[in-house]
Amino acid sequence: MIVYYTGTGNSKYVADKISAVTGDDVRNVTDFTKGNAPFELFDDESLIFVCPVYFWGIPASVKEFVGNLKTEGRYFALVLQCGGSTGNAQGIFEKYARPDAVFGLVAVDNYCPMFRVPSGEAVIKGLDALDEKIEEAALKIKNREVGDFNVVKGALPKLNTAFMYPLYEPGRKTTFKVNDKCISCGLCANICPVSAIKIENGRPVWIKSKCDMCLGCLSRCPQNAISVKKSDKNGRYVNPRVKF
Numbered sequence: 001m002i003v004y005y006t007g008t009g010n011s012k013y014v015a016d017k018i019s020a021v022t023g024d025d026v027r028n029v030t031d032f033t034k035g036n037a038p039f040e041l042f043d044d045e046s047l048i049f050v051c052p053v054y055f056w057g058i059p060a061s062v063k064e065f066v067g068n069l070k071t072e073g074r075y076f077a078l079v080l081q082c083g084g085s086t087g088n089a090q091g092i093f094e095k096y097a098r099p100d101a102v103f104g105l106v107a108v109d110n111y112c113p114m115f116r117v118p119s120g121e122a123v124i125k126g127l128d129a130l131d132e133k134i135e136e137a138a139l140k141i142k143n144r145e146v147g148d149f150n151v152v153k154g155a156l157p158k159l160n161t162a163f164m165y166p167l168y169e170p171g172r173k174t175t176f177k178v179n180d181k182c183i184s185c186g187l188c189a190n191i192c193p194v195s196a197i198k199i200e201n202g203r204p205v206w207i208k209s210k211c212d213m214c215l216g217c218l219s220r221c222p223q224n225a226i227s228v229k230k231s232d233k234n235g236r237y238v239n240p241r242v243k244f
């Protein structure tokens with residue numbers, strides 16, 4: 001089984017492409033954390049977890065999910081996908097679960113609160129380059145290869161993570177704003193992977209203690225009504241090849 005966590009589609013994109021090679025079923029982690037599906041694997045079934053990198057670490061809710069996994073006796077692979085480099089996200093993940101293989105993929109950066117995110121041709125180029133790397137990783141996963149493969153950690157990964165990951169906690173409590181373009185459709189609340197959004201008087205309200213800062217609400221809002229920090233200037237990103 002391939003399980004992914006996503007805000008803006010890149011992990012789902014990677015998961016679906018790996019599945020096309022390995023034939024494994026693909027599931028959103030929210031099927032198990034928000035839905036009622038029991039998390040069950042067949043004997044000897046492989047488990048592949050596809051995860052975005054946040055602040056050179058991993059999303060907050062992922063820690064709880066992977067910490068409860070029982071992976072003994074099966075092939076367990078982690079695919080870390082990021083906008084630029086992973087830092088020591090692998091080391092953070094391994095505090096909670098021990099994969100047999102770790103794959104690094106550079107996808108497209110979605111972090112619009114601080115950085116201008118790619119659009120148009122740059123996104124297409126980025127995804128085309130990613131496709132080749134996914135194919136390589138998928139073949140290794142199919143053959144149940146063990147080891148670390150192509151994890152782009154960047155310079156001084158441990159130091160960078162030690163400095164940056166503690167900033168994730170205050171970062172994920174940043175205030176989101178909603179403007180008058182909001183049509184009260186409720187999509188933001190429905191897609192939030194951690195149920196951190198309530199609709200009150202027709203408007204989203206964020207429960208900051210739960211928010212993972214995945215940016216799905218902001219990036220997928222059909223009215224572009226949600227913003228955080230400099231996101232209005234920086235644009236927003238959703239994987240254009242993903243059907244949610």
Ligand SMILES: Cc1cc2nc3c(=O)[nH]c(=O)nc-3n(C[C@H](O)[C@H](O)[C@H](O)COP(=O)(O)O)c2cc1C
Binds near residue numbers: 081082084214239
């Ligand atoms: C809160 C947050 C923090 C991020 N931090 C990093 C980072 O430290 N390094 C990096 O390369 N990309 C970082 N990114 C970019 C994402 O890892 C990247 O765009 C990923 O492909 C998003 O996956 P998704 O579309 O499945 O949500 C960050 C994104 C978010 C939302």
